[in-house]
Amino acid sequence: MDSRFDGFQKVVNHIAHYLQRANFIFSFVSVFINIFHFIILTRKTMRTSSTNVLMIGIAISDICTMLTTIYKHYQLVDIENPEWYVTSTYKYKIYMDLVAWSFHDHFRRCSSWMGVLMATVRLVIMKKTTDNRYQNWSKPPIGCYFTALVFCVSAILSSFYSSRYLIVENRTFALPINCAEYQDVTSRPPYSVMLAPLFSFDNMIVLRVYVMFDAIVTKFIPCISFPILTVSLLRQLRKLHNLGSTIGGKRNVENEERNELTTKLIVFMTIAFFIAEAPLGMLYMVKVFFNGSDQIFLFSVEIAIYFTLLRTLNSISHSIFCFLMSSDYRNTIRNIIGIRGRTILSSASNKISVTSGNVIRIH
Template sequence: MNKKTFAIIQQITSYITNVQFVIAIVGFILTIPHLLILTRKSMRSSSTNSIMTGIAILDLVVLLEVVLEHVYYFWIYDNPCINHSNYNFELFLWIGDFLKDTGERASFWMGVFLVLIRLLITKFKTAQRLSGYFFGYAVFTLTFIINVLISYYFYSKFYLQAWMVPWQPGKRCSEFPKGYSENLYVRTIQDQASYMAVFGNYSIIGGMSKILISVLYPVLAVFLIFDIRKSAKHASTANSKKAAKERYHTGRMILLMAVLYTITSAPGGISKFITLYCKVPDGSILMLLIGYGSIFLSALFCLNSASHCLINFSMSTNYRKAAKMVFFANRKQSSTSVLSVNLHLEFKL
């Protein structure tokens, strides 16, 4: 690949970085009311809703980390008057990477359990106990703990070490005294051989996880399509058409989420295995795509997270009712209080 083509592709990837930042902000703003709606009393009725609550919590953590990471690199990293590698910043990046990896992987698996539990409940009468609200939280807790341990296996191998050359402020930074300096810190490892073994295992786990997720989603989605068709027929013949239609819309909602999760997870798993088992030539398009691919995949994840609020609102009647209670309850209460005050004053007069 010649230098001109390389520069063009690199410029495109820089735009993706800006797009990722914007999508992460939008996703974070949308996920906050989404989480508030899912935690309403009227929504605490099934494991489907509690699992979606868990997904919203994980997405919120990842989206916040993406936003803060961009703020750091856009406004702090290139500032000559700020030590961008002091202990606190490096610790923040270290913890942020840990939470981001954990949250993304756990969110994908929570999506799998969302579809799987939905199918088990509709297919088997003995699986009705899985529909309990607290069962969904148990699934979320167990999934989160397992993924925390997986991330800890890798990130615990690092430690922060002071760099040999200290940081000094730029010439225009007049607020610092002459000759001022601070320690620079870097994330490093103790044993290179041990780290490479851990890195290989962690990459295999991550790749296998994403590949398995991207395979499970389409398979489960096919079964879910049959369930949706069955629900549609039931909705046209059942006495309780309202409940049957809600079940039908819930199935469609979960199916759409499964499709979006498949699109988001598959490229990441493929790229993981390419880097592990294929030799990527230096200066090639493939090397550039893999190098900057994590930004594109993260942008996809942010877009997927932002869509959950809109998907739920458009396809769930109960969700829309809970949303009205969240956003209009305060307005009704304030109107009622104003009316009572006016009546009280009129009565006095």
Template sequence: MNKSLNEKLIDLINDIAENVFLVQFVISTIGLVINVPHLLILLHNSMRTSSTNSIMIGVAICDSITLSQNVYDRVQGYWFYGSPNSCMNQNNYWHMYSLLIGDFLQTVFERASFWLGAFLALIRLVIMKKAGTTLKISEPLYGYLLILFLVCLSFAHSLYFNRGYSMAQWDTWKPEETCTGYPANYSEPAVTRDFAGNEILILKRYLMINGVSRILVSVFYPVLTIMLIFVIRKSTKSKALDSRNYEERHRTCRLILVMSIFYVIASAPAGFLEYVALFVT
């Protein structure tokens, strides 16, 4: 009886995982299609005039890389390597190595994107509060330097954990006799990720820092957003604005609020789960 229930539970979990897999693929594909033209617009010379626009370019680039990796991973895992195939080495070197590089790039640019969003709100807030004065942080170069700094910092953090991985052969793969296109007695190595060193200790440190990073973003971003919305609303009341500028600033408030909600949804649960993982690894 218990065995039957366990098998049903496993089947249910596999069905849910497969549906989530497809949903993530669809959402990532749509996000990538929308993000690419957005990035192309931001890259126009007329748009590269302020640090906030520079940071938005950085966010768009980071998101494009993250979404591309998500799409690639889902395509590989679902259509090419999702089901057993005796005529294909599903643990070949280049496939496993591409997954390792993809995971590394995804963590680097996803983390950088979160922090760029938070700094975008912070810089926008400072510029709005100092309206009428020219600030150094409003120059495009400042935005590019901030992008470089955060990407390098995120790169170093991801490298701290991923540098321990290497590809190690664990078996030798041979095609079945029914497989065509292979020479006689053909074989190739089947590899897997191998971690050199104390993986548990390094993983715990990595997860702790990553969890703190996500939680800080999920706390700072809403606070900065609320402060920025108050400043924008105050500016609409204290200055004589035409209806077009008035409506534009209110649209900005709504956009910032929506971004804040999605940033919290994306970062807070993952940060919490990474802290939970510290106690089970």
């Protein structure tokens, strides 16, 4: 039985090696696409709602997450486990590696939380259309408030978690046996890291409690929220669609179609978030109940690489969903690439033709 599992683990590990390379390539693609996505979302024509502002926050988080992913591929010995493998001959390199891990953890959490908030805000707007207390929820300031709140709370959590490390100079004891796959455990690197006493005493109880709390707040609550919000949005969309068809009117139909597309866009993004984040949330809990030397822990690290690639693809999909389902987004792209200038010239020539003589009519 163990031999079969070992063989299966070797196959998974072999495939994960190639998926890491693919994730590295797609991370570059994600950075460029999300930079362009960010430029579009920050135009004045797009900064008109709270959900669009939250999309800006998600784009920033995705860009920073992918940049830290690229850094990890270039600079770190192991890109999945910082606790054991951060070693260097230079002290500043240790700090850079730890900051990269902290930023990666911070911005990945922000992206997940803002995905939940984006769907929540949209649901509140749809359900409370006649309630004056929620009239401002569709305004950009609400999006700015939630974005700032998410960044601040996540930064506090990441700062506390980063404090678990102590930098060790001229290490006199061997590296953990877990490092054997990536480096010589009998070596004595000039600089390395170890857990601070607060996090290592009593079988690492403080560290385990924090990891469990972070897994619940960062992974499981969003994973539970995404399907609930998706179903709620679809039900509310159906109600508003039926209501709009009974009221009628050309302007009402146009507004209904616009709101329907916006809601569908958020639904698709919510589903994509769930598919990418839910498996990582379950794997994250393994760190709570198993030690780093346990076989199931090491196996979960290899499996996590599969879903990390899925999350990278999810960050690319945001701009694609916006392009396919938002006319404002497409119009903003046209304006940026210069189609607007030709349209203005055309409309100006039409106006000149009309004012120069009443004989010419533009239909």
